[in-house]
Amino acid sequence: MTDLSTLLHRKMPLAAWIIDIEQSSVPWCNEAAEVLLMDSLSDIKSGQRVIGSELKSRLALYLKELEVGKTLPFKWPFVSKDGTHYNVRGSVISLGGARKGLSVEAHPVSAPRISVENSHSSLLSHFTTLSFAVFEQNGIYLEASKCFTEQFGDIEHVRDLFAVAGAANSFISRLAQRESMSQDIRLSTKNGVRWHKIEVSHQLKTNVVYLLTHDIQEERDHEVALYRLNNYDGLTHLPNRNLLYQQLESALVNARKRHRQFGLLYLDLDGFKVINDNFGHRVGDELIQRVAERIKGSIPSGACLYRLGGDEFVVVLENTNEIEELESIARSIMQNASNTYPVAKMEMMITASIGIASYPQHADDVDNLLKNADAAMYRAKSTGHNMYCVYEDHMADNINAHLTLGGGLRKAIEEEQFILHYQPKIRLPDEVVVGAEALIRWVHPELGMISPDQFIPLAEESGLILPLGEWVIRRACRQLQEWREAGLDPIKLSVNLSSRQFMQADLVDMVQRALEETGVDPKYLELELTESMLMADAQQSIEKLHSFRKLGLTLSIDDFGTGYSSLAYLKKFPIQTLKIDRSFIHDLGLDCDNDAIVKATIAMANSLNLKVIAEGVENRSQIDVLNGYDCQEVQGYLFSKPLSSDDFLMYLKAHGVMA
Numbered sequence: 001m002t003d004l005s006t007l008l009h010r011k012m013p014l015a016a017w018i019i020d021i022e023q024s025s026v027p028w029c030n031e032a033a034e035v036l037l038m039d040s041l042s043d044i045k046s047g048q049r050v051i052g053s054e055l056k057s058r059l060a061l062y063l064k065e066l067e068v069g070k071t072l073p074f075k076w077p078f079v080s081k082d083g084t085h086y087n088v089r090g091s092v093i094s095l096g097g098a099r100k101g102l103s104v105e106a107h108p109v110s111a112p113r114i115s116v117e118n119s120h121s122s123l124l125s126h127f128t129t130l131s132f133a134v135f136e137q138n139g140i141y142l143e144a145s146k147c148f149t150e151q152f153g154d155i156e157h158v159r160d161l162f163a164v165a166g167a168a169n170s171f172i173s174r175l176a177q178r179e180s181m182s183q184d185i186r187l188s189t190k191n192g193v194r195w196h197k198i199e200v201s202h203q204l205k206t207n208v209v210y211l212l213t214h215d216i217q218e219e220r221d222h223e224v225a226l227y228r229l230n231n232y233d234g235l236t237h238l239p240n241r242n243l244l245y246q247q248l249e250s251a252l253v254n255a256r257k258r259h260r261q262f263g264l265l266y267l268d269l270d271g272f273k274v275i276n277d278n279f280g281h282r283v284g285d286e287l288i289q290r291v292a293e294r295i296k297g298s299i300p301s302g303a304c305l306y307r308l309g310g311d312e313f314v315v316v317l318e319n320t321n322e323i324e325e326l327e328s329i330a331r332s333i334m335q336n337a338s339n340t341y342p343v344a345k346m347e348m349m350i351t352a353s354i355g356i357a358s359y360p361q362h363a364d365d366v367d368n369l370l371k372n373a374d375a376a377m378y379r380a381k382s383t384g385h386n387m388y389c390v391y392e393d394h395m396a397d398n399i400n401a402h403l404t405l406g407g408g409l410r411k412a413i414e415e416e417q418f419i420l421h422y423q424p425k426i427r428l429p430d431e432v433v434v435g436a437e438a439l440i441r442w443v444h445p446e447l448g449m450i451s452p453d454q455f456i457p458l459a460e461e462s463g464l465i466l467p468l469g470e471w472v473i474r475r476a477c478r479q480l481q482e483w484r485e486a487g488l489d490p491i492k493l494s495v496n497l498s499s500r501q502f503m504q505a506d507l508v509d510m511v512q513r514a515l516e517e518t519g520v521d522p523k524y525l526e527l528e529l530t531e532s533m534l535m536a537d538a539q540q541s542i543e544k545l546h547s548f549r550k551l552g553l554t555l556s557i558d559d560f561g562t563g564y565s566s567l568a569y570l571k572k573f574p575i576q577t578l579k580i581d582r583s584f585i586h587d588l589g590l591d592c593d594n595d596a597i598v599k600a601t602i603a604m605a606n607s608l609n610l611k612v613i614a615e616g617v618e619n620r621s622q623i624d625v626l627n628g629y630d631c632q633e634v635q636g637y638l639f640s641k642p643l644s645s646d647d648f649l650m651y652l653k654a655h656g657v658m659a
């Protein structure tokens with residue numbers, strides 16, 4: 001941006017401006033153009049007038065036909081207020097996406113023209129501002145205008161003008177063939193190598209050659225800056241959506257021609273919006289830059305990384321034939337990029353969800369390929385974040401359902417279409433019910449019972465998790481009160497917090513109010529938080545956890561082992577319980593690695609004076625192993641699935657939790 005604004009303020013000698021034909025506006029002009037167009041500029045900028053309607057429709061026609069970079073095959077005349085005649089020349093440029101515009105320059109026609117009739121010595125006196133030189137047919141220098149000498153210094157041969165020997169040789173051989181030339185070329189000036197437009201005319205009678213040069217470096221810089229602006233992301237400097245579409249279109253053509261495959265990974269950061277909302281855009285931007293660097297370092301050479309905007313990236317892999325290869329690259333990205341980042345003096349934890357789609361298995365056009373990779377990414381996100389999914393046909397339907405759900409979520413909160421289910425927590429080894437976890441369900445009027453996996457991510461993205469999370473805490477407190485009034489032995493009830501909720505500034509006050517309003521003893525309420533939530537800003541987490549502890553409630557780390565935890569921090573967090581993730585419990589007794597992790601986690605928790613609960617216990621052999629490791633509590637389908645409040649009451653009574 002800085003480069004561009006510097007460029008925009010430079011004084012180019014020729015009046016130059018850009019016309020957006022479609023909008024009838026001038027999105028850019030230089031100072032010379034401002035002077036030239038002084039009277040009509042306000043009209044033009046306000047979109048009232050660019051050119052006559054006949055010329056406008058003619059230009060629109062050319063824009064349709066001509067590719068970006070091509071010059072219009074005609075010039076249109078323009079007379080300034082002081083009577084100077086100009087020829088306006090235009091070339092086609094991209095104004096972003098498929099939209100084209102015109103970059104135009106006004107060339108004065110009243111300036112002396114190169115004429116083969118004039119002798120060079122009389123001509124030169126006219127050219128006080130034009131850069132002009134005369135050579136023999138074989139390239140030997142004869143004389144030049146003052147302006148030319150100021151730019152190029154003293155030269156002996158036309159060859160001395162060129163920056164590249166090959167270009168000089170080709171120019172000299174074309175001179176020998178008496179070709180008239182008009183081209184853009186890089187010339188070596190006293191100020192370094194610069195782009196010039198040159199025109200060559202032969203004086204047949206005297207056997208000399210006239211060379212007119214015009215420095216177009218600034219126009220070139222301007223075009224390059226405009227190109228970068230349109231095609232690259234300003235924050236990460238990665239190519240943007242425009243270039244992604246271009247590469248995908250050409251990859252598609254190539255793959256069709258050669259009967260090859262290619263793949264893409266659609267990547268979205270988990271919970272990035274929460275970071276942006278809570279720590280501000282400056283921190284969010286810095287994190288995006290760091291993440292982009294890590295992703296770039298994780299992909300093979302030849303793969304291209306694009307930023308689509310926000311926290312979305314796409315990797316295109318043109319030379320991959322197997323889905324397994326794409327999966328292995330997704331794993332490598334997750335290993336490197338889903339990690340902690342030192343940003344703004346904090347250790348930020350961020351993970352990524354990745355969707356994979358490949359041509360031609362999953363789609364045979366660019367739009368569907370992107371759409372399906374996006375659907376697979378959504379699937380990865382809703383399955384639990386920090387994972388990848390390869391596209392399958394039903395995922396597109398899921399996305400539609402996802403969007404429908406999103407629309408209904410706000411109404412559902414207003415109409416309280418939610419209930420809590422309760423899953424018992426069992427003490428080992430005596431297997432007594434000592435607590436429960438509250439798990440939300442959406443009772444949708446048309447779709448029936450919807451699992452939290454499907455709507456919690458939506459609620460997080462939209463910010464609706466805040467009212468929803470508050471509803472859960474209040475409902476859980478009321479439930480504890482109802483059980484007490486029903487004369488049951490008190491049990492502890494735990495509630496899940498989402499990351500966005502955890503960052504909510506008045507969360508502690510809100511929980512305190514809910515406890516006070518219901519008269520619940522805080523020691524019976526437990527909050528379950530994940531490692532990544534706590535590690536996003538470990539220092540702030542410690543303070544918040546202490547505030548909760550002051551209220552008197554207990555704290556548990558959920559899904560332990562799946563995120564990034566620093567042992568040093570673990571000791572500093574005032575938590576009471578570690579909940580071992582069910583992925584470690586699933587193969588307990590079958591997988592030596594998992595056994596070792598579970599055993600070590602329990603031993604570590606014991607040494608830190610923390611209670612350990614194993615979740616996802618589904619069979620007796622897991623209980624045997626957990627008993628052997630001194631695990632204090634379990635939770636899982638072996639004992640009960642989550643139950644409605646009525647069923648849970650019956651469960652409690654049946655299992656001896658009584659007054």
Ligand SMILES: Nc1nc2c(ncn2[C@@H]2O[C@H](COP(=O)(O)O[C@H]3[C@@H](O)[C@H](n4cnc5c(=O)[nH]c(N)nc54)O[C@@H]3COP(=O)(O)O)[C@@H](O)[C@H]2O)c(=O)[nH]1
Nearest residue numbers: 439440451452453456472496497498558616617618636637
């Ligand atoms: N922020 C909030 N998140 C919530 C809330 N309520 C639930 N959730 C989170 O949604 C995820 C899915 O929850 P759910 O579908 O309710 O699944 C829970 C159990 O049914 C399941 N479970 C329990 N035992 C077993 C088992 O033996 N096998 C098996 N395959 N699954 C089992 O585990 C889920 C509980 O997980 P956890 O919270 O990690 O203890 C889930 O991530 C919920 O956290 C809410 O109110 N707010």
